[in-house]
Amino acid sequence: MNYFIYISYIALIFCLTMCFLHFLRLIKLGAPKDLSQKSGNVTQGVVYSNTVAMLPNKKESAYMHIPTFTAGVIFHLGTFLAFFCFLILIITPVWGLFFYYTIISAIIAICLWISFCFGVGLIIKRLVSKQLRPISNMDDFISVCFTALFQKFSALLFTVFAFHDYFHQYFSFDMHNVIICAYYLMSALLFFYVPFGKLRHFVYYFAARYHLGFFYGRRGTWPAKRINN
Numbered sequence: 001m002n003y004f005i006y007i008s009y010i011a012l013i014f015c016l017t018m019c020f021l022h023f024l025r026l027i028k029l030g031a032p033k034d035l036s037q038k039s040g041n042v043t044q045g046v047v048y049s050n051t052v053a054m055l056p057n058k059k060e061s062a063y064m065h066i067p068t069f070t071a072g073v074i075f076h077l078g079t080f081l082a083f084f085c086f087l088i089l090i091i092t093p094v095w096g097l098f099f100y101y102t103i104i105s106a107i108i109a110i111c112l113w114i115s116f117c118f119g120v121g122l123i124i125k126r127l128v129s130k131q132l133r134p135i136s137n138m139d140d141f142i143s144v145c146f147t148a149l150f151q152k153f154s155a156l157l158f159t160v161f162a163f164h165d166y167f168h169q170y171f172s173f174d175m176h177n178v179i180i181c182a183y184y185l186m187s188a189l190l191f192f193y194v195p196f197g198k199l200r201h202f203v204y205y206f207a208a209r210y211h212l213g214f215f216y217g218r219r220g221t222w223p224a225k226r227i228n229n
Contacts, residue, residue, distance in 0.1 A: 004184040009090060011191035018195030022203045032214050045217015049209045053222065068125065071118040078115020079147055081108065082154040086187055106162035112155035119148035143197045150190045153183040 056062040062069045085108060123144050126136045156179055194200055216222035 004181045004188070005090075008086075008184040008188040008191070011188035012086075012090075015191035015194045019200060019203050022195070022200060026204070026207045032211055034215065034218055036218065038218050040217050040220030040222070042214050042217040045215075045222040046210055046213030048217070048223040049213030052224075053212070058224070068122070071122055074115050075119045075122060075147075078112055078119070078151050081115070082112060082151050085154060085158070102162075105158045109155050109158035109162055112151050112158065116148055116151040116155055119144060119151060123148065139197045142193070143199050146186075146190045146193055147199065149186050153179075153186045157183045 052058060056066060056069045123141065126132045126140065126144070160176060160179055190199075213222060
């Protein structure tokens with residue numbers, strides 16, 4: 001079992017190192033160079049880009065797909081929660097022990113099971129939607145599947161934590177170890193894949209939103225102005 005834990009550690013270090021290199025590349029490219037005449041406030045544009053502009057009613061088509069937008073938000077929140085729990089478990093073992101025999105583990109497990117179900121729903125929609133299937137590639141499916149499985153095994157692990165006595169009473173110790181090994185193995189697969197697939201967009205997200213805010217803020221388009229008729 002320790003081998004899988006160490007592999008996940010190595011995978012995390014590899015993932016963070018590669019993502020940091022992506023970040024350094026962005027820094028090296030520098031800020032946008034815009035020769036247009038400034039007619040707005042760049043700072044306000046950047047703030048708007050990362051706040052109000054992210055709402056579905058401010059996007060091009062998200063407001064027409066509120067259930068899918070909501071599912072995506074919940075799926076992202078589940079990913080953040082699963083990753084945060086992974087860090088707690090490997091960085092602070094004492095805090096990790098806090099998850100045992102507590103209602104906190106049960107709440108975390110429920111949240112992760114819910115987000116996992118939404119992730120499965122998003123995968124199914126990509127497969128059956130006539131609009132999404134033609135524009136979806138293998139990376140789209142692998143990324144979402146890996147993330148969903150990471151949430152699934154995280155949910156399963158915290159379910160074991162929450163019902164520790166029950167699992168030891170009705171399941172063998174080997175089953176308990178299998179779940180833990182599967183959790184760390186899935187974590188390692190996800191972390192190894194992140195720098196090479198679309199999941200690395202969490203690094204580029206901030207640069208993309210900054211560039212959008214810079215572009216539209218400089219032109220006075222963002223923040224959007226209310227038109228009075």
